[in-house]
Amino acid sequence: MELAGKLKEHTSVVHRQTENSFFMKCFIRGMLEREEYARLLASLWPLYESLEDAMRRNRTHRIAGKLYFRELERLQNLEEDLQYLMGSRWKEIPVPDASKAYAARLRELMIDHPHRLVAHAYVRYLGDLSGGQILKKIASKTLGLDRQGLRFYHFDGIVDADTFKTSYRARLDSLPVSEEEEKDILEEALLSFEMNGHIFQELEGPVRQRLGPKAAALETAGA
Numbered sequence: 001m002e003l004a005g006k007l008k009e010h011t012s013v014v015h016r017q018t019e020n021s022f023f024m025k026c027f028i029r030g031m032l033e034r035e036e037y038a039r040l041l042a043s044l045w046p047l048y049e050s051l052e053d054a055m056r057r058n059r060t061h062r063i064a065g066k067l068y069f070r071e072l073e074r075l076q077n078l079e080e081d082l083q084y085l086m087g088s089r090w091k092e093i094p095v096p097d098a099s100k101a102y103a104a105r106l107r108e109l110m111i112d113h114p115h116r117l118v119a120h121a122y123v124r125y126l127g128d129l130s131g132g133q134i135l136k137k138i139a140s141k142t143l144g145l146d147r148q149g150l151r152f153y154h155f156d157g158i159v160d161a162d163t164f165k166t167s168y169r170a171r172l173d174s175l176p177v178s179e180e181e182e183k184d185i186l187e188e189a190l191l192s193f194e195m196n197g198h199i200f201q202e203l204e205g206p207v208r209q210r211l212g213p214k215a216a217a218l219e220t221a222g223a
């Protein structure tokens with residue numbers, strides 16, 4: 001099996017766990033409020049800022065550089081959504097410690113282990129192009145958003161997400177990685193899901209409080 005297939009298989013259990021996290025369940029069921037959705041976007045800001053800076057700076061790296069796609073960059077779209085949803089107050093939204101820790105990890109990799117960045121690019125961008133497209137429809141319906149506020153999930157330079165994902169997977173398969181480097185990337189992909197999960201855990205507190213007893217019912221419900 002090649003790298004793209006290995007990544008999918010290696011992360012399938014943590015993917016399911018992430019999908020079934022309390023915060024994501026609330027999102028899928030249309031139970032988030034606008035401000036909670038904005039908090040999610042704000043918590044992703046440090047992550048994308050670091051990921052995209054790291055990918056750009058490693059544009060010529062023999063491995064990470066092969067996965068740099070300008071059209072995937074999300075930071076500007078995130079900022080436009082936040083500005084639309086919260087005005088300039090978005091800059092005051094408290095960022096979860098887990099987001100700061102994630103950004104710090106990415107900065108570390110940018111310098112010391114750029115090949116591991118491939119795992120984070122895979123998890124976030126293929127996630128945004130997959131489950132993200134489902135979340136976009138839900139947010140549109142339940143939060144009454146149209147283009148504005150949903151730009152994070154919209155890729156101007158990508159006409160067809162499935163076609164892009166196919167070529168992205170082919171690019172993953174063609175990376176000139178050693179056995180050791182491949183192991184590192186698989187390990188890092190698990191860490192990425194874990195760190196994303198920590199962000200969702202920090203975001204769920206205020207949602208639980210707002211929902212009160214309904215939160216306990218969600219706990220036992222399937223996705």
Ligand code: HEM
Nearest residue numbers: 007008018019024028122123124126127130131132134196
């Ligand atoms: C409730 C939330 C989510 C739903 C409903 C969801 C759903 C899906 C679905 C249906 C696919 C398969 C798409 C395809 O094969 O083309 C997928 C793939 C993927 N998702 Fe999610 N997802 C969710 C959350 C996440 C999160 C939070 C992340 C990362 C932080 C993520 C990362 C990925 C990745 C990396 C893939 C690509 C797997 C591969 O083909 O290698 N997903 N998701």
